[in-house]
Amino acid sequence: MDAATHYRQLEKLYHSANIQQFIDGSQLKIEHQTAEITLPGNPKYNHGANAMHGALYFKLLDDAAYFAVASIVQDVFIVTSSFQLNLVRPVTGGTIKAVGKVRTIGKNLFVAEATLYNEQGKEVAFGTGQFMKTNQPLSSLQGYEATNY
Numbered sequence: 001m002d003a004a005t006h007y008r009q010l011e012k013l014y015h016s017a018n019i020q021q022f023i024d025g026s027q028l029k030i031e032h033q034t035a036e037i038t039l040p041g042n043p044k045y046n047h048g049a050n051a052m053h054g055a056l057y058f059k060l061l062d063d064a065a066y067f068a069v070a071s072i073v074q075d076v077f078i079v080t081s082s083f084q085l086n087l088v089r090p091v092t093g094g095t096i097k098a099v100g101k102v103r104t105i106g107k108n109l110f111v112a113e114a115t116l117y118n119e120q121g122k123e124v125a126f127g128t129g130q131f132m133k134t135n136q137p138l139s140s141l142q143g144y145e146a147t148n149y
Contacts, residue, residue, distance in 0.1 A: 003032060006074050009144050010067055016143030023059075028067065033102040035067035041093040041119075051090035057116060058085050061127040064100030065112035069131045072102065077136040078110070083129035094119030108133045 001009075007030040014020070014028045026039045037060055047053045062083050070078055097117045104111035109132050116125040138144050 001074060003071075007031065007071060009138075010070050013141060013143040014063065014067065019059075023056075028063070030067050030071050033068055033071055035064045035071065035100040037064050037067075037098045037100075038095055039097075040095050041091070046092075049090075051092050052096075054085075054087060057087060057091075057125045058083070058127075060096065060098040061085060061100075061114040061116055061125060062129060064098035064114040065127065065129045066100070066131060068100035068102050068112045068114075069110040072105065073110075073133065073138075075138060077134045077138055077141060078131045079134055081109070081130045081132045083127055085125065085127040087125045089118075089122065089124050091116075091118055091124050096124070103128070 010030050011028050020026070023039065024042055026037055029036045039060060045052050045056050062080055065083070066078070066080060096119070098114050099117070100112055100114040102110060102112050109130060111128065111130055113128045114126065115123055118124050
């Protein structure tokens with residue numbers, strides 16, 4: 001499978017995941033060793049002090065870093081083995097963007113970082129994660145089918 005087809009299949013996999021039913025309007029764009037997720041603000045993501053809950057910071061950063069790594073692993077599913085999250089400032093509205101990049105490539109273990117930006121382009125959070133290969137073939141996953149684009 002060529003790289004562009006792999007990226008589109010990963011994007012399809014992201015959108016088909018059950019967790020995505022709780023997240024409205026996110027968009028994922030994958031390229032070689034990078035991934036970018038945008039999400040329009042929604043008050044339903046806020047905690048009691050009217051800012052976005054940290055769980056969403058984590059999900060966006062983890063997903064951006066994860067899919068940056070997944071862009072270069074075409075045979076098996078990968079999983080997050082650890083993720084360090086740093087919150088810098090609150091998000092109170094607007095569209096946010098998470099950008100993930102691969103830092104280290106190993107045989108079975110990868111390191112990637114991600115940064116979350118608010119609508120004004122200011123960093124609101126960042127994180128670094130470790131991701132490892134599993135034995136589960138990508139082709140076995142629902143939502144990842146070999147189709148041509």
